[in-house]
Amino acid sequence: MADIAGQKARLTWAINISVVALVLLWTIPTFGLLVSSFRDADQIANSGWWQALFAAEKNVIFRSAPGDAQIQDASGYKITGNLFDGSDGSVLAFGVSSKAPTEYLPGETGEMTRNRQMTVESNGDYVISSPEPIKSRRGIRIFATIQEPPKFTLDNYEKVLFSEGVGRSFLNTFTVTIPATIIPILVAAFAAYALAWMNFPGRALLIAAVVGLLVVPLQMALIPLLKLHNEIGIGKDYLGIWLAHTGFGLPLAIYLLRNYIAGLPREIIESARVDGATDFDIFRRIILPLSFPALASFAIFQFLWVWNDLLVATVFLGNNEEQLVMTGRLRELLGSRGGDWEILAASAFVSIVVPLFVFFSMQRYLVRGLLAGSVKGG
Amino acid sequence: MRGGIVMNQILLAFSTIIIGVFGCVAYFYFSNLLLDRAYPAKGPNAGRNINRANAIRPWLFLGPAIAILSLYLVYPVVNSVWLSFHDASAEKFVGFDNYIWMIKDAKFQESMLNNLMWLIVVPGASTFFGLIAAQLTDNIRWGNLAKSLIFMPMAISFIGASVIWKFIYDYRGEASAEIGLLNALVEMFGGTPEAWITLDFWNNFFLMIVLIWIQTGFAMVILSAALRGIPEETIEAAILDGASPLEIFLKIKVPQIWGTIAVVWTTITITVLKVFDIVLAMTNGQWGSQVLANLMFDWMFRGADSGRASTIALVIMLLVTPIMVWNIRNARKEMR
Secondary structure, three states: OHHHHHHHHHHHHHHHHHHHHHHHHHHHHHHHHHHHHOEOHHHHHHOOHHHOOOOEEEEEEEEOOOHHHOEEEOOEEEEEEEOOOOOOOEEEEEEOOOOOOOOEOOOOEEEOHHHOEEEEOOOOEEEEEEOOOOOOOOOOEEEEEEEEOOOEOOHHHHHHHHHOOHHHHHHHHHHHHHHHHHHHHHHHHHHHHHHHHOOOOOHHHHHHHHHHHOOOOHHHHHHHHHHHHHHHOOOOOHHHHHHHHHHHHHHHHHHHHHHHHHOOOHHHHHHHHHOOOOHHHHHHHHHHHHOHHHHHHHHHHHHHHHHHOOHHHHHHOOOOOOOOOHHHHHHHHHHHOOOOHHHHHHHHHHHHHHHHHHHHHOHHHHHHHHHHHHHOOO | OHHHHHHHHHHHHHHHHHHHHHHHHHHHHHHHHHHHHHOOOOOOOHHHHHHHHHHHHHHHHHHHHHHHHHHHHHHHHHHHHHHHOEOOOOOOEOOOHHHHHHHHOHHHHHHHHHHHHHHHHHHHHHHHHHHHHHHHHOOOOOHHHHHHHHHHHHHOOHHHHHHHHHHHOOOOOOOOOOOOHHHHHHHHOOOOOOOHHHOOOHHHHHHHHHHHHHHHHHHHHHHHHHHHOOOHHHHHHHHHOOOOHHHHHHHHHHHHOHHHHHHHHHHHHHHHHOOOHHHHHHOOOOOOOOOHHHHHHHHHHOOOOHHHHHHHHHHHHHHHHHHHHHHHHHHHHHHO
């Protein structure tokens, strides 16, 4: 008995550890980018995000104060100052020329040309002394390897929102998403009711057609519809993309809602009919309120799908600066700011935050919709 | 000035919602009213009128949906077939030229081969990880939290996911410290960092990982519901017979959810056939990583050739068709 209990405890441990490993594998990629979006641009480029909490080491070229700042004393001329100018940091090594940028340790004295001497302390204080007056308007170069404390900042977000056009794109995405989520629901709900509770010839065929249309690849629709939109003058317009998303979302909407509405108890609907209610009344007073969970499921699906869509937006809205949506902006930044991870990370998070919020706050409906939509063969 | 544009845009969006919603409601309300007026359910012909109204009413309810579906999904399929037999600007009939070009095109062959690899790897791996995650998380106290976290990538756009993973695969070159997690790990274990997404052939797998990462949560959620639906008695019987947990999982549970596994598999298969954003964002089809959907997009925009692009789109459609037929048959079986 004890043996079995021991085995069970060990198994529970093994399971817990495996799940921790899985969860880490699935969250670390996102977490890494999240951390990076708050880091200083220089630090991102010089150390991995997992070192974000530790001091970062880097090589920098400083310039001393200009020649005007020199003072004269008994031994000659001097320029003094501090490399960090008030911020934290420490010097690990320094040099006087680009050929040997780490020649000296802090506190040592480096020999320069023209009999000048340079001393840099680890706290960043430097002294450059010279027997002759120093003629340098831009200051003298000081090569140093320094250690900087971790820097976290909101600058990246400020930058992408206000000067990289991400803020504008964020609004554009809302403009696209909300009508494209709401409009298909109504159209689909009426159709779903008819397919679930009305008798007419060809009903089974229509349901089969909806199931078939569920998987039609979008790629099929792009060229013919773009031509059509261009002909009627809504080629690169919000109206065009709303209609397109409505069309592409409709099969799933009808399918989900029909399954749900068909499952409502027959007695409620029949007794309303006996009481003389018309189909329109039944739909409005009984079906719509009772179908709320299914409507919510579809709304979340459609919202996430439209928000995250790149293909339909690129084709039906285009890439002009005024109308670019978040996904399009991210793609553009990947091209133009490929190595600037502080820009990419912050932009990516601005685009991810809304779907993540919807996801975590309404996960219940999302899961329910997924189950209704695919267990039955979608 | 800019504020004005943004305000206009918001107003436009809201007025569209209101017009759209009111338009829909008004259409349904007035068309039904009209029908009731035309065939009143009273008077001498009440019986006949009710029958007639009942025959027409479904089509009022279905009208807008059928119109939109025909225009946005059925018409394009027909039109694409027509376009595929015409030249780049859809003016001249060219017979099978586009098809012949396609079969001989090296990029198309590469895309087909890559799509085939995606089809073999991604649905299988996502379903496999999803099944494992579902089984493991069902057995622990913080299972729901773990599920939420594994499911989370589903909410992230493909392009956002591409940014996330491109950062993992980042390569800096020999002179500087590696800031991509993968290369840092490789370095830690004594390997040489590489620019992973430019490695011919292998880069396909690095792109596939992104989709597997996204789809595993979906598979997990559905399979977890199926696992919970397994009758308790079958499991209890197996425990009494002394089966180990692994045996119970492989021999009792998995066989009972084959149907659901098949559904998850096919759903992910369709997603894979349409995969586009990830390839566009990570490599844009360079270094031997092209896929059909991105090739089609390329011919549509950069090539500006509606004939060739439509032909490629039809290939994707053709690949989806068996699953479509299977789905329809399943749906019909269920309705009987």
